[in-house]
Amino acid sequence: MAFLSYLISGLGLGSVYAIIALGYSMVYGIAKMLNFAHGDIIMAGAFASFFAMTAAGMPLIAAAAIAMVLCTLLGVTIERLAYKPLRNASSLSVLITAIGVSYFLQNAAQLMFGSDTKIYPTVLNGSFSLFGGQLSVSYLSIVTILTCVVIMGALTLFINKTKTGKAMRACSEDKGAAVLMGINVNRIISITFAIGSGLAAVAAVLLCAAYPSVYPTLGSMPGIRAFTAAVFGGIGSIPGAFLGGLMLGVIETFAKAYISTQLSDAIVFAVLIIVLLIRPTGLLGKKVSVKV
Amino acid sequence: MKGLLNWLFGAKRRSRTISFMIVIVSYIVLSLMIASGSLSRLMISLLVPVCAYIVAALGLNLNVGISGELNLGQAGFMSIGAFTAVILSGIFSANGMNPVLILLICIIAGAVMASVIGWLISVPVLKLQGDYLAIVTLAFGQIIMSLVNNLYVGFDANGLHFAFVTNTLELAEGGKMLISGPMGATGVSTASTFTAGFILVLCALFVVYNLIDSRSGRAIMAARDNRIAAESVGISVSRTKTLAFVISSCLAGAAGALYALNYSSFVATKFEFNDSILLLVYVVLGGLSNMSGTIISTALLVILPEMLRFLQFYRMLIYAVVLIVIMLVSNNEWLKVKAEQLKKKLTGKRKGVQQS
Amino acid sequence: MTETKTPVLKVTDLGIDFGGLTAVNDLSMNVYENEICGLIGPNGAGKTTVFNMLTKVYQPSRGTIELCGKSTEKMSTIEVNRAGIARTFQNIRLFMNMSVLDNVKTGLHNDISYGTIESILRLPRFAKQEKEADAKAMELLKIFGLDEKADVIAGNLPYGEQRRLEIARALATDPKLLLLDEPAAGMNPQETDELMKTIRFVRDHFKIAILLIEHDMKLVMGICERITVLNFGMMLAQGTPAEIQSDPEVIKAYLGE
Numbered sequence: 036m037a038f039l040s041y042l043i044s045g046l047g048l049g050s051v052y053a054i055i056a057l058g059y060s061m062v063y064g065i066a067k068m069l070n071f072a073h074g075d076i077i078m079a080g081a082f083a084s085f086f087a088m089t090a091a092g093m094p095l096i097a098a099a100a101i102a103m104v105l106c107t108l109l110g111v112t113i114e115r116l117a118y119k120p121l122r123n124a125s126s127l128s129v130l131i132t133a134i135g136v137s138y139f140l141q142n143a144a145q146l147m148f149g150s151d152t153k154i155y156p157t158v159l160n161g162s163f164s165l166f167g168g169q170l171s172v173s174y175l176s177i178v179t180i181l182t183c184v185v186i187m188g189a190l191t192l193f194i195n196k197t198k199t200g201k202a203m204r205a206c207s208e209d210k211g212a213a214v215l216m217g218i219n220v221n222r223i224i225s226i227t228f229a230i231g232s233g234l235a236a237v238a239a240v241l242l243c244a245a246y247p248s249v250y251p252t253l254g255s256m257p258g259i260r261a262f263t264a265a266v267f268g269g270i271g272s273i274p275g276a277f278l279g280g281l282m283l284g285v286i287e288t289f290a291k292a293y294i295s296t297q298l299s300d301a302i303v304f305a306v307l308i309i310v311l312l313i314r315p316t317g318l319l320g321k322k323v324s325v326k327v
Numbered sequence: 328m329k330g331l332l333n334w335l336f337g338a339k340r341r342s343r344t345i346s347f348m349i350v351i352v353s354y355i356v357l358s359l360m361i362a363s364g365s366l367s368r369l370m371i372s373l374l375v376p377v378c379a380y381i382v383a384a385l386g387l388n389l390n391v392g393i394s395g396e397l398n399l400g401q402a403g404f405m406s407i408g409a410f411t412a413v414i415l416s417g418i419f420s421a422n423g424m425n426p427v428l429i430l431l432i433c434i435i436a437g438a439v440m441a442s443v444i445g446w447l448i449s450v451p452v453l454k455l456q457g458d459y460l461a462i463v464t465l466a467f468g469q470i471i472m473s474l475v476n477n478l479y480v481g482f483d484a485n486g487l488h489f490a491f492v493t494n495t496l497e498l499a500e501g502g503k504m505l506i507s508g509p510m511g512a513t514g515v516s517t518a519s520t521f522t523a524g525f526i527l528v529l530c531a532l533f534v535v536y537n538l539i540d541s542r543s544g545r546a547i548m549a550a551r552d553n554r555i556a557a558e559s560v561g562i563s564v565s566r567t568k569t570l571a572f573v574i575s576s577c578l579a580g581a582a583g584a585l586y587a588l589n590y591s592s593f594v595a596t597k598f599e600f601n602d603s604i605l606l607l608v609y610v611v612l613g614g615l616s617n618m619s620g621t622i623i624s625t626a627l628l629v630i631l632p633e634m635l636r637f638l639q640f641y642r643m644l645i646y647a648v649v650l651i652v653i654m655l656v657s658n659n660e661w662l663k664v665k666a667e668q669l670k671k672k673l674t675g676k677r678k679g680v681q682q683s
Numbered sequence: 684m685t686e687t688k689t690p691v692l693k694v695t696d697l698g699i700d701f702g703g704l705t706a707v708n709d710l711s712m713n714v715y716e717n718e719i720c721g722l723i724g725p726n727g728a729g730k731t732t733v734f735n736m737l738t739k740v741y742q743p744s745r746g747t748i749e750l751c752g753k754s755t756e757k758m759s760t761i762e763v764n765r766a767g768i769a770r771t772f773q774n775i776r777l778f779m780n781m782s783v784l785d786n787v788k789t790g791l792h793n794d795i796s797y798g799t800i801e802s803i804l805r806l807p808r809f810a811k812q813e814k815e816a817d818a819k820a821m822e823l824l825k826i827f828g829l830d831e832k833a834d835v836i837a838g839n840l841p842y843g844e845q846r847r848l849e850i851a852r853a854l855a856t857d858p859k860l861l862l863l864d865e866p867a868a869g870m871n872p873q874e875t876d877e878l879m880k881t882i883r884f885v886r887d888h889f890k891i892a893i894l895l896i897e898h899d900m901k902l903v904m905g906i907c908e909r910i911t912v913l914n915f916g917m918m919l920a921q922g923t924p925a926e927i928q929s930d931p932e933v934i935k936a937y938l939g940e
Contacts, residue, residue, distance in 0.1 A: 127611050131612070132655070135654065142643040297473075298473060301474055308463055538799070545788055545792070548781055553777070561765050561793045
């Protein structure tokens with residue numbers, strides 16, 4: 036029974052990772068950049084929803100909606116100001132810029148909100164029992180997992196069925212050819228950042244509901260974890276990010292429960308390395324070959 | 328004498344002579360400033376860390392610039408060097424050994440330890456390419472930090488004692504803890520000096536430049552420029568990438584040892600992901616494959632946040648803005664064209680003068 | 684007759700599939716010492732694929748490749764080069780950020796025997812071998828008229844000189860067989876004439892066999908002693924330039940019905 040309960044809480048954590056990783060992976064697939072500032076968008080979403088609930092007294096759903104709007108705007112603005120001028124620059128320059136943006140967001144948040152930890156309001160409490168009380172499942176885990184599945188389904192439909200989604204796939208396949216087909220690549224990249232950042236806001240609310248503390252560097256660790264999850268599943272692949280996120284959450288929870296809390300970090304990364312050694316482009320990543 | 332100078336500085340590459348000159352002149356100027364008391368205490372305290380970061384960044388530039396592989400775990404190798412040094416210095420200083428000798432042994436041991444681990448890691452890992460390699464180096468950096476963070480080492484009359492995750496060490500009378508898990512290294516007897524840092528920087532430059540101008544260096548750069556062509560002329564790409572990675576780790580290990588013996592105590596999280604990223608920032612801002620650039624940008628960027636302390640909370644914000652603006656300006660097409668024109672104008676004029 | 688000697692390159696029933704698609708099939712050909720052979724055919728006939736199999740960039744699905752009587756089946760790209768096959772590429776693959784001289788010296792990689800430690804400490808063997816490598820590289824550059832540009836960065840060379848530098852780099856590996864993939868592509872008629880002379884000179888001077896892919900018929904018919912024609916991955920004809928020029932199958936493949 037303990038196993039099942041760990042599995043469910045692992046899937047809950049993994050769902051949060053998966054939602055963040057989806058954003059990471061989409062941005063990578065289309066803009067071909069590692070957006071290290073993605074984690075700090077989560078932080079922005081956490082603060083936005085925190086103040087919406089505490090200062091403005093909004094209900095959870097409204098606060099989440101506000102956070103999504105703000106994060107989307109933030110993501111698109113960052114892309115316009117910092118990344119768009121670097122479209123033709125080396126990937127390292129873009130990486131460094133993303134790191135700069137990450138520092139900027141963290142320190143701006145510290146200036147505006149202070150570096151102290153704020154306690155996120157309790158949004159979804161309680162749990163229900165199964166198997167005659169042997170297994171207790173929190174509502175939050177269920178909501179988180181369901182949210183993640185819905186997002187994943189909606190995103191898959193969007194990518195495969197809509198015109199914009201198809202244009203996105205075209206851009207990730209070959210940007211040059213996409214331009215020749217009359218696709219506005221800049222618009223597609225903006226949309227990608229908008230979706231990724233909106234998802235980060237959702238993840239922020241779910242994350243803070245589970246770990247109710249808000250502070251300026253809150254996004255770093257989930258950011259790195261989600262990046263790991265995206266690579267784990269095959270970066271650029273949407274089902275890969277989903278799978279990678281879930282697996283990472285489960286592995287982390289199991290490692291904490293069965294092996295050691297302090298070493299869970301090392302174990303997660305060790306598993307990642309082993310997976311990459313067996314499948315060098317992640318679980319669902321495409322193999323790339325060079326034409327000679 | 329001339330032969331010796333040539334051996335040291337090499338006549339062939341101008342950039343090499345310039346790098347050595349920058350380091351030597353800075354050392355002389357800074358030493359004079361220390362002697363005349365015109366250097367603030369804060370600045371003096373930064374000299375050894377700056378040297379350590381320069382050495383680690385030079386190694387990283389070998390990896391990222393010359394070999395062309397992104398490495399997000401350089402701080403992890405500094406960590407290996409640092410904690411190796413802490414253990415050894417704990418043993419030797421208990422025996423009352425000369426601090427200079429301790430420092431020398433620790434730097435060599437730190438470098439060797441980091442090279443060995445770098446080599447073990449590189450053999451499977453360098454099969455990966457591009458961003459996948461980057462994430463694995465990141466992962467290794469995190470693993471190393473996490474392991475050191477749970478390591479307990481003590482030294483007493485019976486020798487060294489190790490424990491992992493929980494501190495179960497029971498040291499004999501007169502023994503002392505060298506590494507205490509999350510509390511990090513404690514009671515280190517400091518041995519690093521600015522002169523030692525200066526010599527280490529010179530050694531690092533010597534190693535890096537001599538490697539670049541050799542068979543191995545050419546192979547490393549060839550594998551970076553065109554993997555397939557490199558194999559077509561009989562170069563084993565994986566071997567050359569490993570070599571660059573190992574030497575880069577080696578320099579980071581030496582740098583870590585120098586850094587460690589500058590402080591009486593420090594924690595494992597001193598070498599975390601953010602520090603690997605900072606080292607990468609130094610290298611990219613200084614210019615890939617440009618060693619003089621790495622030296623200057625490392626020194627400036629380590630000192631800059633300290634200089635901005637009077638701005639208090641705004642300093643890291645400004646630091647971030649500086650980073651972004653530098654990247655945007657240095658990659659601006661319009662500015663690039665203008666700079667090229669200006670350069671042509673200037674060199675053109677000089678030629679004109681020579682003709683007349 | 685040449686047929687009695689061991690060929691430098693002996694290809695038997697060579698074939699390769701990509702997924703379900705057969706790119707090359709049933710190709711047999713020999714290249715003998717001191718010979719210049721041509722491999723021609725319409726675009727997409729599989730010529731470069733043959734080169735990629737010879738250099739083990741691709742592992743053939745069927746057939747054998749023998750270099751001086753030794754099978755290359757178990758060799759990697761690197762080992763094939765060490766065994767004596769050097770090549771150039773259709774889309775030039777130079778080390779674009781390195782100097783012209785260093786490009787050629789990179790070709791001398793396996794000719795130099797000092798180790799990494801020796802080079803870092805600048806021990807005597809390093810200086811001696813570097814000096815020899817410089818001399819060898821300069822000699823090669825002179826043959827291709829690039830000695831004046833030894834210190835130029837390869838990426839800054841004009842197109843024709845980049846093609847010549849690639850050949851010089853390949854020759855630096857001291858091959859028995861040199862594979863040239865469209866050496867005259869992008870060259871004007873004068874440059875092509877110059878190149879023909881250089882290729883002959885290289886053959887005579889280094890006493891090696893040369894197999895080349897080329898679309899410029901003047902060059903192919905002018906310097907090749909024997910020619911193999913590929914079409915849709917299959918061998919269409921083999922023979923001397925005169926035989927190939929009058930072969931009705933070849934004419935049909937090139938000009939269409």
